[in-house]
Amino acid sequence: MHSLRLRPARDEDVPAMAALEVAAFLDSPMHRAMFPKRLRIKPGIQDQLEWNISRMRKGLSDPNLHHIVVLTEAPEKGEIIVGCAEWSAPAAEECEAGEDEEEGKTNEEKAKDMELRLARLPPFLDKGALLDANDEVMELIEKSKDAFQGENRHKMWTLNSISVDGDYRGIGIGKMMTRWGMERADHDKTGIWIISSSLGQQLYKSLGFRQVAEGSRMGEPQYLMLKFYDPGPEHNGTSTAARGAR
Structure with a gap:
């Protein structure tokens, strides 16, 4: 039984977070397209690590971005980071x-x-692949436009990225980091939208998210998941079910 602890990320966490994210997405079509071998400057995954470290350090100084980490005790290593996520506030x-x-x-x-x-952007990053991926994401968002029912997506919380150590999957780390954002969204009385790969699709559905559009990014299936704020039956506000019936 692993004891898990979630807290906001710190600057000293960034190298471990960057390594965790690279390892989690190393074999994804998006990662392979963005960091092709033909543009590599440094050996192995050093280019990707440096890019992630720079991006994450910049993100930590952005008040609209919230980086969180999940830690556990590992034999002979002490406390290690086994999960990290980046949320955007409204x-x-x-x-x-x-x-x-x-x-x-x-x-x-x-x-x-x-x-x-x-x-x-650094020379080891394939700018054409980045533009193509961005266009595909915007197409997916456009497909889901009606599902937002007039809600401004910029006024909602969104999960930008989530990574879990491969040796610690299946013990609730992803759910823990997703619920963190759900609690903030409930506090702000706003909804959440997430663009998910096939890997996270069932997790979000189990937490009450609804799949409203399907597309792809660099050949990998992508799903837009949506969850409106639901004040519950004890309030007089409009519930998710009622809103869906409009």
């Missing part, structure tokens, strides 16, 4: 204003912005 008003401004740009201006963003 967007602040200034973020929404920025998104509205982005929507108002011409296609030429958007293309220029994208060109500048891509130029800042």
Whole structure:
């Protein structure tokens, strides 16, 4: 029986979190497409590790992002990180204003912005694969538009990534980190949306999420899972079931 402890991630956790995420997704089609051998600069997985460390350290300073880790005691190792996740909280008003401004740009201006963003990415990252994957995600979101029933997805919580150590799967770590976000969403009285691979699909369904759209990313099946805020029968608000019947 493993004793598990969840807490917010710290800067000193980042190398272990980065290694855990790389190991969890190393064989995924998305990972292979983004980090092809032909663009490799350093041996093995060093490029991926450095990219994850940089991205996670930047994320820790973003007040809208919440990184969490799950720890357990390992023989002869002490306490180790066996799970990590990144949640996005509902967007602040200034973020929404920025998104509205982005929507108002011409296609030429958007293309220029994208060109500048891509130029800042490291050379070992396949920029074409990244753009293709982003387009596929946006297609999946567009497919699910009606399922949001007018709710602004930027005003909802979303799970950006979740990784579990392969030696510790099946003991509730993924569920523990998902419930963390569900509790925050309930506190904020908002829903949650998640883009899941086949691996997490059943977990989210078991926690009350509904699959509302299906697509793929770099050849890997992807599912958009949605869970509206439900105040429960003891409140006078509209329940999930009632909303679905509108």
